[in-house]
Amino acid sequence: MPKMKSNSGAKKRFKKTATGKIKRRQSFHSHILTTKSKKRKRSLRKSTLVSEQEQHKFDVLLPK
Secondary structure, eight states, X not given: OOOOOXXXXXXXXXXXXXTSOEEEOOSSOSSOOTTSOHHHHHXXXXXXXXXXXXXXXXXXXXXX
């Protein structure tokens, strides 16, 4: 049986944690930042986890 291939785009954007959860970057922090408050921009800097409902999609993209 051939090896499973990871999705190259997903490899660059997501990381698996030690417990198997998927870490991702927040959206809405790339442009039009002048209208957003300092507090909002500061919180968008932090990474977050993919929701449990979408976790199964990433198991296909990142099989490792």
